[in-house]
Amino acid sequence: MVDSLLSTATRRCLLIRTAGFAAGVAVSSAPLRAAxxxxxxMQEAIRRIVGEAGLQHGKVTLDVPPLVENGNTVxxxxxxxxxxxxxxxxxxxxxxxxxxxxxxxxxxxIGPRAGRASLSTRIKLADSQEVVAVAEMSDGSFWSGxxxxxxxxxxxxxxxx
Amino acid sequence: xxxxxxxxxxxxxxxLCLTPMAAFAADIPxxxxxxxxxFMAPETRAIEDDDAANPGMLTxxxxxxLWNRGEGPAGKSCASCHGDGPTSMxxxxxxxxxxxxxxxxxxDLEERINLCRTEHQETTPLPFESKDLVALTAFLAHRSKGxxxxxxxxxQTRRFASAGKAIFxxxxxxxxxxxxxxxxxxxxxRLGGAMIPQAHPTGYPLYRLEWQSIGSLRRxxxxxxxxxxxxxxxxxxxxxxxxxLYLAWRARGLLIDTPxxxx
Amino acid sequence: MARVMINxxxxxxxxxVVAVKxxxxxxxxxxxxxxxxxxxxxxxxxxxFTCTYNGEEVFRAxxxxxxxxxxxxxFFTTATESxxxxxxxxxxxxxxxxxxxxxxxx
Numbered sequence: 222m223v224d225s226l227l228s229t230a231t232r233r234c235l236l237i238r239t240a241g242f243a244a245g246v247a248v249s250s251a252p253l254r255a256a257x258x259x260x261x262x263m264q265e266a267i268r269r270i271v272g273e274a275g276l277q278h279g280k281v282t283l284d285v286p287p288l289v290e291n292g293n294t295v296x297x298x299x300x301x302x303x304x305x306x307x308x309x310x311x312x313x314x315x316x317x318x319x320x321x322x323x324x325x326x327x328x329x330x331i332g333p334r335a336g337r338a339s340l341s342t343r344i345k346l347a348d349s350q351e352v353v354a355v356a357e358m359s360d361g362s363f364w365s366g367x368x369x370x371x372x373x374x375x376x377x378x379x380x381x382x
Numbered sequence: 383x384x385x386x387x388x389x390x391x392x393x394x395x396x397x398l399c400l401t402p403m404a405a406f407a408a409d410i411p412x413x414x415x416x417x418x419x420x421f422m423a424p425e426t427r428a429i430e431d432d433d434a435a436n437p438g439m440l441t442x443x444x445x446x447x448l449w450n451r452g453e454g455p456a457g458k459s460c461a462s463c464h465g466d467g468p469t470s471m472x473x474x475x476x477x478x479x480x481x482x483x484x485x486x487x488x489x490d491l492e493e494r495i496n497l498c499r500t501e502h503q504e505t506t507p508l509p510f511e512s513k514d515l516v517a518l519t520a521f522l523a524h525r526s527k528g529x530x531x532x533x534x535x536x537x538q539t540r541r542f543a544s545a546g547k548a549i550f551x552x553x554x555x556x557x558x559x560x561x562x563x564x565x566x567x568x569x570x571x572r573l574g575g576a577m578i579p580q581a582h583p584t585g586y587p588l589y590r591l592e593w594q595s596i597g598s599l600r601r602x603x604x605x606x607x608x609x610x611x612x613x614x615x616x617x618x619x620x621x622x623x624x625x626x627l628y629l630a631w632r633a634r635g636l637l638i639d640t641p642x643x644x645x
Numbered sequence: 646m647a648r649v650m651i652n653x654x655x656x657x658x659x660x661x662v663v664a665v666k667x668x669x670x671x672x673x674x675x676x677x678x679x680x681x682x683x684x685x686x687x688x689x690x691x692x693x694f695t696c697t698y699n700g701e702e703v704f705r706a707x708x709x710x711x712x713x714x715x716x717x718x719x720f721f722t723t724a725t726e727s728x729x730x731x732x733x734x735x736x737x738x739x740x741x742x743x744x745x746x747x748x749x750x751x
Contacts, residue, residue, distance in 0.1 A: 286425045290576070290645035291591035294713040296425050321711050322677045329720070330705040334698070336662030336723040340706075343429075343713040345675065373575025374592075434652035434666040437715040441670075444648055594672070594714035 266324040281366030292372040301338035311338035313357040320350035418579040430643035438589040438641020445521025454505035475526040479627040523640035546628025555612025582633035585642020657724035675710035691736035699728035
C-alpha cells in the first residue's frame with residue numbers, strides 16, 4: 222500500500238489535474254489565437270495555488286538562463302531555503318509562466334525525506350516572459366521567487382513533416 | 383515552437399541586411415577552428431556534458447541494444463562480427479565518410495551500416511532518419527567520442543572532398559547564398575538571435591533543441607538548404623555524402639562529441 | 646517501451662542526501678503546435694511522475710505541456726535504508742513506464 226505524500230490540503234494545491242487546468246486545456250484546443258495565456262492568467266493560477274494565504278517573496282531561488290538559445294528546452298532549477306525537518310519543510314513546489322498557451326509548468330510534492338528542497342527540469346517557453354516558482358511550506362505559508370527569461374529562436378528552422 | 387513562418391521571414395530580412403560578401407570565401411585558418419560546442423551558452427553545454435541529462439544518451443542506449451540484436455536469416459548481430467567490448471569500434475566513426483573500395487565512392491556511417499545489413503546480415507537497409515538507424519549511428523559515433531576526426535588523405539578521397547567543397551562554396555537557392563558565406567566568412571556573428579557556428583560535424587547524430595529530437599547530419603543539411611531557400615538534395619544523392627566528406631575533412635583534428643546537444 | 650535513464654549513487658551513508666536524476670524518452674507533444682496541414686497536432690504528454698522508496702512516496706510531479714520533450718527531472722532524497730526505488734511515468738494515450746533502481750545504505 223503506497224503512502225501518498227499528499228494530504229487533502231496539498232492535493233487541492235496540485236492543480237494541474239483539477240477542473241481549473243482542464244478548463245484551460247479545453248480553451249486551448251480551440252484556434253491557437255484564443256489560447257494565449259496572459260499575465261492575468263498567471264496571477265489567477267498563483268491565486269488558485271495560494272488560496273486565502275498570503276504570498277511572500279523570498280526563500281525561493283529560480284535558476285534559469287536570462288537569455289535562452291531555444292525556447293523548446295530551457296533548463297531550470299528551483300531551490301527553496303528550508304531545514305526540511307518534520308516540523309519545518311517544503312510540501313510542494315509549483316512553477317507557472319506568463320505567456321505560454323497555459324500558465325502551469327509543473328507541480329511537485331515533496332516532504333522532509335527530500336533532505337533538500339530543490340528540483341531541476343527543462344521547460345518550454347513560447348516567448349520572452351516571467352517565470353514564477355511558488356513553494357508551499359508545512360506551516361501553510363507560501364513563498365515565491367521569479368525570473369525574467371528572454372527567448373530567442375533558431376534562424377534555420379525545419380519544415381514540420 | 384510555432385514560430386516557423388515568422389522565423390523564415392526574419393531570416394530573409396536578416397540576410398538582406400548583411401553587408402556585401404567577398405567574391406569568394408576563405409577557409410578558416412586552422413588555428414581558429416572551433417567546434418560548435420564552443421559557440422553555445424553554458425547552460426546548453428551543461429546538458430551535453432552530463433550523460434545523465436543528455437537526451438542523446440537515451441538514443442545511444444537504444445543503439446547499444448540494436449548492436450546486439452540478431453538480424454537476418456542467420457540472426458547475426460553487429461556484435462557477432464565487430465565485438466562488443468569496451469574498445470570495439472573505437473575510432474571507426476572518426477574516419478567517416480570514407481571511400482568504399484567496391485563502390486568507388488564515399489559512404490557515410492549511415493550508408494556503411496546499411497551496406498553491412500544488406501551484405502553481411504542479409505537483411506533490409508534501414509530508412510534514413512529512422513529511429514533504429516539514428517540509434518545505431520549514434521552508438522557507433524559515441525564509441526569515437528573524444529577522438530579527433532581523421533579523414534583519409536589519399537587522392538581518391540581528396541577528389542570527392544573537392545566536389546563537396548565546390549558545393550559548400552556555391553551560391554544556391556532563392557537567396558543566392560553559399561554555405562561558406564555564413565560558416566567561413568561570418569562565423570561568430572549573429573543571424574537573427576542565433577550565433578553562426580563554423581559548421582563542423584563533430585557531434586552527429588546530435589540532439590537539436592529546435593527538433594526536440596536527435597537527428598543526423600543529413601537532416602541538418604536538409605534544414606540548412608531549406609533555410610537558405612535552396613532545393614534540398616534527395617536523401618541518397620551523392621552530393622550529400624560529398625558535402626559531408628568535405629565538412630568532415632574541414633573539421634579534421636576537432637574532437638568528436640556525439641551525442642552533441644545544439645540549439 | 647520508452648527508454649529511461651536513472652542516475653543515483655548505488656551506495657550511500659545513512660542520512661546522506663542523494664541526488665536522483667531521471668531522463669525518459671517521450672515527445673511531450675504540447676497540443677499547441679500546428680502541423681503542415683494546418684491542423685493542431687494532438688496533445689501527447691506524460692502527466693504524472695512518481696518515485697517511491699521502499700514503498701513510500703518520496704517525490705511526485707504533475708507535468709504540463711510546458712515540460713520539454715524527453716523530460717529530465719532531478720530531485721533529492723535522503724538515503725534512509727537499503728532497498729528499491731520505483732519510478733513511474735504515466736500520461737496521455739495510456740502511456741505507462743516503470744523502472745526500478747537499487748540503493749545500498751551503510
